[in-house]
Every structure is written in structure tokens, then in C-alpha cells.
Amino acid sequence: QELIQEHVKQIAKAENVGLIDLHTPLYSRPDLFADAIHPNAEGAGIIAQTVFEAITGNYGGLSLMPLYTDGMVLQRGEPILFYGKANGKEQVKVTLAGKTATVEYSDMGRWTATLPKMEAGGPYEAVITAGRKTIKLRDIYVGEVWLCSGQSNMEMPVSATQNAKEDLAEADNQPLLHLFQISALYPTNDIQWSAAVCDSMNRHQSMRIGPWERCSRESLSGFSAVAYHFGKMLADSLKVPIGVICNAVGGTTTESWIDRHTLEWDFPAILRDWYHGDFGMKWARERALRNISASTNPLQRHPYAPAYMFETGMLPLKGYSIKGIVWYQGESNAHNMELHERLFPMLQKSWRNFFHDPELPFYFVQLSSLNRPSWPRFRDSQRRMASRLRNTWMAVTTDVGDSLDVHYTNKKPVGERLGLQALHHSYDYNIESDGPICHSVSAKDNGIELQFIHAKSLSAKGSRLIGFEVAGADGIYYPAEAQITSSNTILVRSSSVTRPLYVRYGWQPFTRANLVNEVGLPCSTFQWAVKK
Numbered sequence: 001q002e003l004i005q006e007h008v009k010q011i012a013k014a015e016n017v018g019l020i021d022l023h024t025p026l027y028s029r030p031d032l033f034a035d036a037i038h039p040n041a042e043g044a045g046i047i048a049q050t051v052f053e054a055i056t057g058n059y060g061g062l063s064l065m066p067l068y069t070d071g072m073v074l075q076r077g078e079p080i081l082f083y084g085k086a087n088g089k090e091q092v093k094v095t096l097a098g099k100t101a102t103v104e105y106s107d108m109g110r111w112t113a114t115l116p117k118m119e120a121g122g123p124y125e126a127v128i129t130a131g132r133k134t135i136k137l138r139d140i141y142v143g144e145v146w147l148c149s150g151q152s153n154m155e156m157p158v159s160a161t162q163n164a165k166e167d168l169a170e171a172d173n174q175p176l177l178h179l180f181q182i183s184a185l186y187p188t189n190d191i192q193w194s195a196a197v198c199d200s201m202n203r204h205q206s207m208r209i210g211p212w213e214r215c216s217r218e219s220l221s222g223f224s225a226v227a228y229h230f231g232k233m234l235a236d237s238l239k240v241p242i243g244v245i246c247n248a249v250g251g252t253t254t255e256s257w258i259d260r261h262t263l264e265w266d267f268p269a270i271l272r273d274w275y276h277g278d279f280g281m282k283w284a285r286e287r288a289l290r291n292i293s294a295s296t297n298p299l300q301r302h303p304y305a306p307a308y309m310f311e312t313g314m315l316p317l318k319g320y321s322i323k324g325i326v327w328y329q330g331e332s333n334a335h336n337m338e339l340h341e342r343l344f345p346m347l348q349k350s351w352r353n354f355f356h357d358p359e360l361p362f363y364f365v366q367l368s369s370l371n372r373p374s375w376p377r378f379r380d381s382q383r384r385m386a387s388r389l390r391n392t393w394m395a396v397t398t399d400v401g402d403s404l405d406v407h408y409t410n411k412k413p414v415g416e417r418l419g420l421q422a423l424h425h426s427y428d429y430n431i432e433s434d435g436p437i438c439h440s441v442s443a444k445d446n447g448i449e450l451q452f453i454h455a456k457s458l459s460a461k462g463s464r465l466i467g468f469e470v471a472g473a474d475g476i477y478y479p480a481e482a483q484i485t486s487s488n489t490i491l492v493r494s495s496s497v498t499r500p501l502y503v504r505y506g507w508q509p510f511t512r513a514n515l516v517n518e519v520g521l522p523c524s525t526f527q528w529a530v531k532k
Contacts, residue, residue: 005023018054019107020050020051020054021050021107021108022047022050022051024108025046025047025049025050026039026043026046026047027260028204028260028307028311028315029043029046029202030299030301031202031297031299031300031301032046032299033299034298034299050108053108053109054108056088057087057088057089057109058087058088059085059086059087059088059108059109060085060087061086061087061130061131061133062084062085062086062087062090062092062128062129062130062131062133062134062135063084063085063086064082064083064084064128064135065083065084065316065317065318065319065320066209066210066316067180067210067212067245067316067317067320068082068083068084068137069137069210069211069212070137070138070139070140070211070212071138071139071140071141071178071211071212071213071214072137072140072141072178072180072212072243073140073141073142073143073144073145073178073212073241073242073243074118074140074141074142074143074145074243074321075142075143075144075145075321075322075323076117076118076119076120076142076143076144076240077117077119078117078321079114079115079116079117079321080096080114080115080116080117080118080142080321081112081113081114081115081319081320081321082094082096082101082112082113082115082126082128082319083110083111083112083113083318083319083320084110084111084128085108085109085110085111086109086111086130086131087109087130087131088109089104090130090131091103091104091130092104092111092113092128092129092130093127093128093129093130094113094115094126094127094128095126095127095128096115096124096125096126096140097118097124099115099116100115101113101114101115111130112319113128118142119142120141120142120143120144120240120241121141121142121241122139122140122141122142122143122241123138123139123140123141124140124141124142125137125138125140126140141178141241141243142241143176143238143240143241143242143243144234144238144240144241144242144243144323145242145243145244145245145320145321145322145323146230146231146234146242146243146244146245146322146323146324146325146326146422147245147246147247147317147322147324147325147326148224148226148227148230148244148245148246148247148248148326148327148328149246149247149248149257149313149325149326149327149328149329150248150252150327150328150329150365151248151249151250151251151252151328151329151331151332152248152250152251152331152406152407153226153328153331153365153368153406153407153408153411153414154224154226154227154246154248154326154327154328154329154365155183155224155246155248155249155250156224156225156226156407156409156411157221157222157223157224157225158171158220158221158222158223158224158225158228159221159222160225160407160409161225161409161410161411161412162409162410163225163410163411163412167220167225167228167229167412168217168220168221169217171215171216171217171219171220172215172216172217174215174232174235175214175215176235176239176240176241176242177214177215177228177231177232177235177242177244178212178213178214178215178241178242178243178244179212179213179214179215179219179220179223179227179228179231179243179244179246180210180211180212180213180243180244180245180246181208181210181213181222181223181224181245181246181247182207182208182209182210182245182246182247182313182316183207183208183222183247183249184206184207184208184249184250184303185200185205185206185207185208186200186201186206187250188249188250188251188287188288188291188302188303188304190287190290191290191291192290192291192293192294193291193292193294193295194294195294195295195296198292198294198295198297198300199295201292201300201301201302201303202297202300202301204311204312206303206312207247207312207313207316209316212243215228223246224246224248225411225412225415226326226328226365226411226414226415226418227244227246227248227326227415228244228415229411229412229414229415229416229419230244230326230415230416230418230419230422231244231415232415232419233415233416233419233420233423234419234422234423237419237423237427237429238427245317245322247313247314247316247317248328248329249303249309249313251284251287251303251304251332252303252304252309252329252332253280253281253284253304253305253306253332253333254329254330254332254333254340254343254344254347255267255270255274255279255280255305255306255307255333255343256303256304256305256306256307256308256309256310257309257310257313257314257329257347257350257351258306258307258310258343258346258347258350259307259310259311259314259350259353259354260306260307260310260311262346262349262350262353263306263307263346266346266349267342267343267346270306271306271307274305274306275288275289275302275305279336279339280304280305281332281333281334281335281336282335283332284304284332285304287304288302288303288304288305304332310350314351314354317354318354321355322355322360323361323426324360324361324362324363324422324426325351325360325361325362325363326363326364326418326422327347327362327363327364327365328364328365328414329364330367330378330382331367331406334367334372334374334375334378335374337374337377337378337381340378340381341381341385344385344389345385345389348362348389348392359390359391360391361391361392361393361422361425361426362389362391362392362393363392363393363394363395363418363421363422363425364382364386364392364393364394364395365394365395365397365414365418366379366382366383366386366394366395366396366397366398366524366525367379367382367397368397368398368400368401368402368408369398369399369401369402369403369508369509369510369511370401370402370403370404370405370406370509370510371403371404371509371510372406372509373509374509375509376506376507376508376509376511376525379398379506379524379525380524380525380526380527382394383524383525383526391425393421393425393433393434394421394524395414395417395418395421396417396435396521396522396523396524397413397414397417398506398511398513398522398524398525399461399514399522400413400414401510403510417433417521420432420433420521421433421434432454432456432517432518432519432521433521434454434521435454435515435516435517435521435522435523435524436452436453436454436455436458436488436515436516436517436521436523437452437453437454437455437523437524438450438451438452438505438523438526438528439451439452439453441503441528441529441530441531442530442531443499443500443501443530444491445491445493446493446498446499446500447470447480447491447492447493447494447500448470448491448492448493448500448503448530449485449489449490449491450489450490450491450492450503450528451488451489452488452489452490452517452523453488454517454521455487455488455517455518456487456488456517456518457487457488457517457518458484458487458488458490458515458516458517459484459515459516459517459518460484460514460515460516461514461515461516461520461522462514464482465482465483465484465490465514465515466482466512466513466514467482467505467506467507467508467511467512467513467514467515468480468481468482468490468492468503468504468505468513469494469503469504469505469507470492470493470494470497470500470502470503471497471500471501471502471503471504472497472498472499472500472501472502473499473501475502477502477504477507478494478496478497479494480492480493480494480497480500480503481493481494482515490515500530501529501530501532502527502528502529502530503527503528503530504525504526504527504528505523505525505526505527506523506524506525506526507525507527511525513525
């Protein structure tokens with residue numbers, strides 16, 4: 001079908017005739033195609049509206065994408081893009097800080113204006129005109145823009161954390177920090193949604209979008225605590241305006257944030273009846289089915305299902321330039337490490353294509369400590385992905401988790417550790433941003449010697465090192481005594497294992513493993529084998 005569409009475009013261009021695109025407005029609405037071919041009445045209405053707009057050129061007049069509001073922050077050092085819609089044959093003129101761009105509308109009334117790159121500064125005013133309509137935007141800043149996304153631990157607001165009192169008290173003293181929130185209108189609690197809510201889900205009317213707000217006690221209270229502390233660290237260090245966009249939604253799966261086209265080409269099986277298949281985590285599928293149980297549409301949509309969050313939480317960002325991504329998700333995919341190892345690189349591919357930046361940096365949070373059996377292996381999987389994926393770095397959080405609550409409240413160090421990683425890798429600060437990382441193991445003195453990088457010195461956060469285990473050829477692990485033998489070397493051994501061949505660290509679901517480096521950053525869960 002995609003090849004046919006490209007051929008139709010080629011014919012239209014060769015014959016110099018107009019082309020009406022019926023694919024784009026219906027592509028994200030599979031709920032309208034009961035037989036996967038013919039649209040229902042609502043789908044036919046969308047087709048009719050699309051044809052009407054194309055013939056008349058009436059697209060509702062000048063409008064901008066949702067992120068273009070008063071108080072917005074634009075990415076410095078990159079061409080400034082303005083993106084929106086206008087009626088056919090209307091010329092669009094955009095003026096910002098003395099620079100002007102004039103563009104004609106493109107297909108389906110869309111237009112993009114490109115202005116020269118700018119250094120950090122502001123506030124500026126922008127004026128956008130098309131036909132008889134003018135839009136004025138005020139208090140525009142140029143600085144650094146970051147997207148913070150994921151599920152509930154990214155979504156958790158400042159007001160719900162243990163640092164809430166201090167954070168809110170200083171909120172009005174953060175003049176460089178600007179916030180944009182995209183939040184769920186209908187949380188995925190353990191309830192049955194009404195038929196009207198289910199219909200809103202299908203229409204992608206499930207998110208509250210923006211606007212930009214300056215950081216204040218009022219705007220910060222409901223904003224992501226992890227995103228806030230990440231942005232605050234950047235603002236304090238870089239001394240330029242920082243724009244933080246947060247679109248996290250609790251419970252959402254990795255596959256829900258990947259665009260439909262990528263899934264169709266790279267993983268089509270996950271799109272087939274996700275609610276009753278094996279790919280979705282059991283609790284997520286059951287919660288989704290509970291939420292939508294009032295719907296009579298067999299193709300009912302839900303935020304956890306593949307592609308949904310991309311269509312509702314990412315598309316509003318279309319055309320906006322960002323510096324990088326901060327991601328905190330995985331709890332809703334921890335049942336299947338191998339599946340997540342396939343989905344996470346697919347997510348990166350999807351988003352890098354969306355932002356037209358193949359090198360877009362990804363900073364993500366490793367799952368914390370919690371009494372769920374699959375988590376040690378999942379954390380180790382995340383560690384391995386961070387070491388091999390391009391422009392990808394991880395923040396370790398095993399030391400701040402809660403054994404009984406996935407929503408631990410100590411979010412300040414999480415945001416700050418992400419900030420350290422970004423300052424080091426994206427802004428070239430000469431600082432240590434990683435905890436100790438084991439990079440080689442060898443047999444020694446009836447034990448195993450481990451060598452670490454990112455460790456000028458190693459120490460225990462407590463009276464002695466805990467969290468190490470060793471195993472022999474039988475693969476049965478026993479607790480091991482660990483001794484720091486040099487600035488970056490540890491010897492581990494156990495009286496229960498005479499010839500250890502395997503070592504692991506922090507492998508309990510809720511671990512009290514306590515190895516840190518000279519700046520107090522913790523070591524990740526890991527597992528190694530002695531080379532034979």
C-alpha cells in the first residue's frame with residue numbers, strides 16, 4: 001500500500017494535478033475500520049471534510065501547533081521552526097527578533113517557517129500573519145528544550161514527593177525554568193470508563209495540552225518531580241532559559257509510545273489484538289480491558305495499546321526542536337526483558353525520526369528496587385542496552401526505591417543524576433556522571449577480582465560492602481564477602497563456592513547493595529562470568 005501511495009504522488013506531480021491525501025487523517029484511527037478496509041460513518045465524514053478542505057482551500061484559517069504559545073522556549077543553536085496551518089493560497093509571514101520568514105502553505109494547508117538559529121536570550125515577541133489573521137506570541141525565550149516522558153514515576157508530581165515542601169518553597173525563584181505539561185484527562189485507575197470517555201479516547205481527546213508556564217509554586221505543584229529536578233540542575237549550571245516538556249502518563253507501555261508506521265514495518269505482530277495477546281504485560285492488558293469494558297467498539301483504543309501514546313502525546317510536538325529526551329518507563333514491560341530489548345531501540349528509532357535527528361540523545365532511568373521477581377534481570381538488561389546503544393545513557397536508582405511501593409517518593413536524586421549525565425555528555429562538563437561500572441572480571445585467590453571504571457575510589461555506603469553473590473559451575477549463587485583491594489578493584493569470594501565462575505551484584509528485586517564511587521553515585525545491578 002505504501003508503494004502505491006508513493007506512485008500516486010509521483011503521478012500527481014508528473015501530471016501537475018492536485019493530490020488529496022485521505023491516508024493521513026485516517027491513519028491513526030483504526031477504530032473506524034471494522035473490516036480493516038471500509039470506514040464507518042465517522043470515517044466517511046473525515047474523508048468528506050478532507051475533500052472539502054482540499055477543494056475549497058478552507059482549513060480554518062491561521063493556526064499554530066500546540067507548543068507555540070506565549071512563554072515558549074525555543075532550542076538555541078538550531079534553525080527556529082514555526083509550524084501550523086493556513087488556508088489555501090494564503091502567504092504566511094513569521095517575524096521573530098527582527099528576522100522574517102515568508103512561506104506558502106504546503107499539502108493539506110500545512111506550513112513551516114524557518115528562521116535563522118539564535119543564541120540564548122529573550123524575552124522576544126513573534127508575529128505570525130496569514131490573510132487577515134494575525135497571531136502575536138509574547139515572552140518567547142531561546143535556550144535549551146528537553147522532553148521528559150514515560151509512565152507514572154516520571155509523571156509523579158512535585159506535590160507527592162518527600163521534597164515537596166522545599167521544592168515548592170523555592171519554585172518562585174527559578175526564573176530560567178519554563179514548564180509545558182501534557183497530561184492525561186482520564187487516568188487509567190482500576191475503574192470502568194463511561195462510553196463517552198471511550199469515545200474521547202478513540203478521537204484522541206484524552207490529553208490536556210499546555211500551555212507554557214514559568215516555574216512557580218502554582219505551576220510546579222502538579223508537574224513532574226523528576227523533570228523539575230533535571231531542568232533545575234540544567235538551569236543552575238547553564239544559566240540559560242530551560243524549557244521542560246513533560247508528557248508522561250502512568251501505566252503506559254513502551255509499545256504505546258512507538259509510532260504506527262515503525263510498528264507496522266518492524267513489529268507488526270504486536271498490533272494484532274494486543275488486548276488478548278502475549279506481548280502486553282498481563283496487568284496492563286487487564287487494566288485496559290477494565291477501563292474500556294463499557295465500549296461496544298471491538299477496535300476500542302486505550303493509552304496502553306501500541307501507538308496510542310505516540311498519536312496523542314507525541315504528535316502535538318510536531319515541528320518543535322528539542323535538545324534531547326529523558327525517559328523513565330519500563331515498569332509496564334518488566335515481565336519480558338527480551339521483548340523490551342526489542343522495543344526500546346524501536347522507540348529510539350521512532351522518536352529520532354519524528355524529531356529529524358538521528359543522533360538525538362536519550363537519557364533514561366533504570367528501574368529502582370522493588371519486590372518484583374523480574375526486576376533484577378530487567379535492570380541488568382537496561383544496563384547492557386545503555387552500554388551498547390548509540391547516544392544513550394542511564395541513571396541508576398536502586399538505592400532510592402521502596403520495597404513495597406513502585407511509586408517511591410524520593411525523586412530529587414533521580415532528576416539530579418539525569419542532570420549530571422546530560423551536563424557531561426550533552427554539554428561537555430568535565431564531571432563524573434556515572435556510578436562504578438564493572439568492566440572486567442578474573443579468577444584470583446579462590447575468588448573473583450572485579451575491576452571498575454568511573455571509580456577513582458570505591459567505598460561502601462555503610463559499614464561494609466553488601467550485595468555481591470558468586471556461583472560455581474552449577475550456577476547456584478551464594479552470598480559473597482567483598483573486599484576493596486585498590487582504588488578500583490574488588491575481590492569477592494564465598495566459603496560455599498570453592499571455584500567461583502560467576503558473579504552478580506544487586507540481584508535481589510529490592511536490593512540494599514551499597515557500592516558507590518568517590519562522588520557517591522551507585523553501581524548498577526550487573527552479572528558477569530569469568531572467561532574460561
